[in-house]
Amino acid sequence: MAKKRYAMVIDLKRCVDCDACTIACKQENHTPPGVAYTRVLRKEVGEYPNVRRQFLPILCNHCEHPPCVPVCPVGATWKREQDGIVVVDYEKCIGCRYCMTACPYGARFFDFGENYSEPLNVFEAQASNEYGKQWNRANGNSPIGNVRKCTFCVHRLDKGLEPACVQTCMPKARLFGDLNDPDSEVSRLLAERRSFVLKEELGTGPNVYYIT
Amino acid sequence: MKRGITLAYWVVLGVTILIGALALVVRALDGLKVTNLTQIVPWGLWVALYIYFIGLSAGSFLLSTLIYVGGVKRFEPVGKIAMFTAFVALMAGLLFILLDLGHMERFWTVFFNRNPNSVLEWEIHFYLLYMVILVAELWLLMRRDLVRWSQEKKGWLGTLYRLMALNSRDISEKALQDDMRLVKLLGLIGIPVAIGVHGGTGAIFAVVKARPYWYTGLFPLIFITSALASGGALLTFIVAFFSQLEEKARGELVGGLGKLVAALLGVDLLFIASEFLIGIYGAIPDHLATYNTIMFGPFWWVFWILQLGIGAALPLILLTHKRTNSNITWIGLAGAMIVVGIVGVRLNIVIPPLTRPLVEGFDTAYIPFTAAASLSALPATLDQILSYITWAGGLILLVALGALILFAAQKLGASIGQPAFYAAGIVAVVVIVFLAIRVVGAPGVSLAVNGGTAWSGYADMFAQTDSARQNGLYFPTLIEWLTSAGVIAFCVALFSIGKALLPLETKELSAEEMERARKSPWLARTEVNK
Numbered sequence: 001m002a003k004k005r006y007a008m009v010i011d012l013k014r015c016v017d018c019d020a021c022t023i024a025c026k027q028e029n030h031t032p033p034g035v036a037y038t039r040v041l042r043k044e045v046g047e048y049p050n051v052r053r054q055f056l057p058i059l060c061n062h063c064e065h066p067p068c069v070p071v072c073p074v075g076a077t078w079k080r081e082q083d084g085i086v087v088v089d090y091e092k093c094i095g096c097r098y099c100m101t102a103c104p105y106g107a108r109f110f111d112f113g114e115n116y117s118e119p120l121n122v123f124e125a126q127a128s129n130e131y132g133k134q135w136n137r138a139n140g141n142s143p144i145g146n147v148r149k150c151t152f153c154v155h156r157l158d159k160g161l162e163p164a165c166v167q168t169c170m171p172k173a174r175l176f177g178d179l180n181d182p183d184s185e186v187s188r189l190l191a192e193r194r195s196f197v198l199k200e201e202l203g204t205g206p207n208v209y210y211i212t
Numbered sequence: 213m214k215r216g217i218t219l220a221y222w223v224v225l226g227v228t229i230l231i232g233a234l235a236l237v238v239r240a241l242d243g244l245k246v247t248n249l250t251q252i253v254p255w256g257l258w259v260a261l262y263i264y265f266i267g268l269s270a271g272s273f274l275l276s277t278l279i280y281v282g283g284v285k286r287f288e289p290v291g292k293i294a295m296f297t298a299f300v301a302l303m304a305g306l307l308f309i310l311l312d313l314g315h316m317e318r319f320w321t322v323f324f325n326r327n328p329n330s331v332l333e334w335e336i337h338f339y340l341l342y343m344v345i346l347v348a349e350l351w352l353l354m355r356r357d358l359v360r361w362s363q364e365k366k367g368w369l370g371t372l373y374r375l376m377a378l379n380s381r382d383i384s385e386k387a388l389q390d391d392m393r394l395v396k397l398l399g400l401i402g403i404p405v406a407i408g409v410h411g412g413t414g415a416i417f418a419v420v421k422a423r424p425y426w427y428t429g430l431f432p433l434i435f436i437t438s439a440l441a442s443g444g445a446l447l448t449f450i451v452a453f454f455s456q457l458e459e460k461a462r463g464e465l466v467g468g469l470g471k472l473v474a475a476l477l478g479v480d481l482l483f484i485a486s487e488f489l490i491g492i493y494g495a496i497p498d499h500l501a502t503y504n505t506i507m508f509g510p511f512w513w514v515f516w517i518l519q520l521g522i523g524a525a526l527p528l529i530l531l532t533h534k535r536t537n538s539n540i541t542w543i544g545l546a547g548a549m550i551v552v553g554i555v556g557v558r559l560n561i562v563i564p565p566l567t568r569p570l571v572e573g574f575d576t577a578y579i580p581f582t583a584a585a586s587l588s589a590l591p592a593t594l595d596q597i598l599s600y601i602t603w604a605g606g607l608i609l610l611v612a613l614g615a616l617i618l619f620a621a622q623k624l625g626a627s628i629g630q631p632a633f634y635a636a637g638i639v640a641v642v643v644i645v646f647l648a649i650r651v652v653g654a655p656g657v658s659l660a661v662n663g664g665t666a667w668s669g670y671a672d673m674f675a676q677t678d679s680a681r682q683n684g685l686y687f688p689t690l691i692e693w694l695t696s697a698g699v700i701a702f703c704v705a706l707f708s709i710g711k712a713l714l715p716l717e718t719k720e721l722s723a724e725e726m727e728r729a730r731k732s733p734w735l736a737r738t739e740v741n742k
Binding site for chain 1: 325420
């Protein structure tokens with residue numbers, strides 16, 4: 001099978017700041033308070049009457065050269081050969097949080113073990129499905145005490161589904177695909193439109209592109 | 213009087229260790245949610261104290277190599293103490309990094325799950341290698357005394373020394389020379405290892421290109437110079453106040469150490485100034501924001517008062533002014549000040565660069581989704597009980613500090629005039645009380661940053677509200693303070709016990725003593741065996 005290079009293209013002209021992606025991600029991955037693999041940044045530019053709100057959805061860039069990977073003392077995080085997704089092994093991670101300081105995008109989160117409600121409601125008590133396994137957040141077991149991050153919903157990709165944030169995006173601002181396939185929608189969009197990536201100067205080679 | 217102070221010392225240590233142990237239990241059961249660490253500031257007090265103690269350790273060790281490798285005979289009397297200090301400080305550093313892990317129970321996996329690209333992984337190996345060298349060198353240095361004491365001392369102490377002597381019995385001159393040759397060799401290997409230990413700890417930060425403040429080639433060097441300064445200062449303090457050497461020898465030793473420390477501190481300040489000036493001139497927003505936070509943020513006093521005032525300016529004056537630079541007490545005090553002040557350096561290394569969100573708006577993007585109510589991590593009653601315990605512990609510590617100041621006033625009285633010193637003592641107590649109020653967040657004392665209340669009142673120190681996990685402002689919780697105090701007290705106690713029991717300050721044997729040792733039946737038997 002050919003190697004894939006998964007990437008996301010986000011059309012900033014289409015984003016309406018509905019935060020549906022944030023919610024979809026939280027539902028899909030059952031993330032605790034404070035942990036949101038994707039979120040929408042907002043900024044106001046200009047002065048009245050020429051004011052405009054700008055939105056920037058951010059998530060893990062699944063960099064070509066991820067600075068978070070080499071720092072891990074136990075090799076619990078790596079970039080997958082077959083599709084370029086940066087993953088974390090919850091059973092290996094010792095929770096030192098070095099990768100959180102090394103990521104230039106704030107894409108990594110620590111699971112402090114907090115919950116939205118005590119006792120847990122039905123939804124919160126359900127297991128997270130990340131990496132195709134069942135993760136019950138209880139008694140300090142992983143992923144509590146681990147660093148967690150966006151996986152491009154790898155458990156959904158395995159079933160032939162798109163990442164949850166892409167599927168839910170109402171204005172179709174988020175597109176997902178394989179950059180190694182020149183016919184894919186993401187490849188064609190990047191060829192046609194102007195794009196940028198975040199903090200390009202650091203040489204991380206992000207795989208989340210923004211088109212304007 | 214002396215007995216009273218000793219008793220007070222052990223009571224304070226014991227209480228602190230006990231409270232720290234309780235806090236440690238809470239931390240072990242509830243995980244890192246008992247800390248005030250956030251998604252934006254994932255490293256805090258514990259990491260700062262970890263690099264602080266590793267620095268103390270490496271600094272003390274490097275100074276000891278000056279003696280055993282460099283042949284600086286002048287400092288020989290502090291050699292073994294330096295080595296033992298390095299060992300205890302290393303223990304403290306490793307305890308702190310263990311405390312900071314999200315999964316403490318997995319710490320041993322670092323030896324099996326390898327990642328040769330990780331600086332941290334390399335550091336773990338450096339620490340181990342360093343520990344082996346340290347223990348081996350210390351044992352070789354103490355060996356002859358251990359052998360001697362194992363015959364002289366009776367009861368359980370004798371047994372202890374026999375165990376520690378590891379069945380070695382040879383105390384001839386030749387054996388001693390062999391020991392020293394090995395010590396020199398180990399010290400020689402130890403120099404690059406110790407530089408790796410702390411320079412490498414600096415490199416943990418320096419390789420992070422996401423944080424401009426850390427990402428400089430000078431950073432690991434600053435770690436090494438400040439390590440040398442703090443290690444030397446700690447030795448100065450220990451020798452000045454707790455050495456059993458005679459007054460004159462002690463004076464010479466402390467004077468020499470004081471000069472050395474002043475020079476090291478000067479180099480350290482020079483490096484820091486270079487970092488600041490270049491960073492500010494470059495004015496990269498993230499870089500500038502870090503300096504802004506350090507100098508004018510809510511914890512400005514850590515920089516101006518702790519790091520520069522107590523940690524640099526005052527001790528430099530004390531160490532260089534002609535009225536104080538030949539007085540053991542003042543030099544020792546300067547050493548203590550540097551040891552305390554370097555904590556500020558370490559805090560400012562770890563925390564401020566993390567406080568600025570990596571992407572603008574990151575910290576505010578998510579606020580609508582945080583839980584509305586603040587949830588208590590602990591049942592109210594336990595919270596109450598713990599609060600009483602901590603207040604009591606705090607009071608005891610304050611009383612102990614007051615006693616120490618009075619004690620110091622008595623010792624210093626003749627040289628500087630008592631009223632001035634008592635006034636200074638009172639001011640110090642007031643400042644300590646003020647800081648203590650800030651620490652525990654007594655009612656009415658809160659701090660608002662970025663429009664939101666970052667930490668308010670006592671309850672939040674234990675029960676973290678969810679929204680604060682998004683905050684760029686970090687202040688340790690009581691649990692973090694108490695566990696830290698506990699670990700430090702534990703290591704201080706370890707040091708005191710070691711200092712009391714181990715032959716760290718013995719003199720050369722006189723001919724008569726040698727003769728007596730040779731004639732002892734125990735040794736005679738071994739010679740027959742040969």
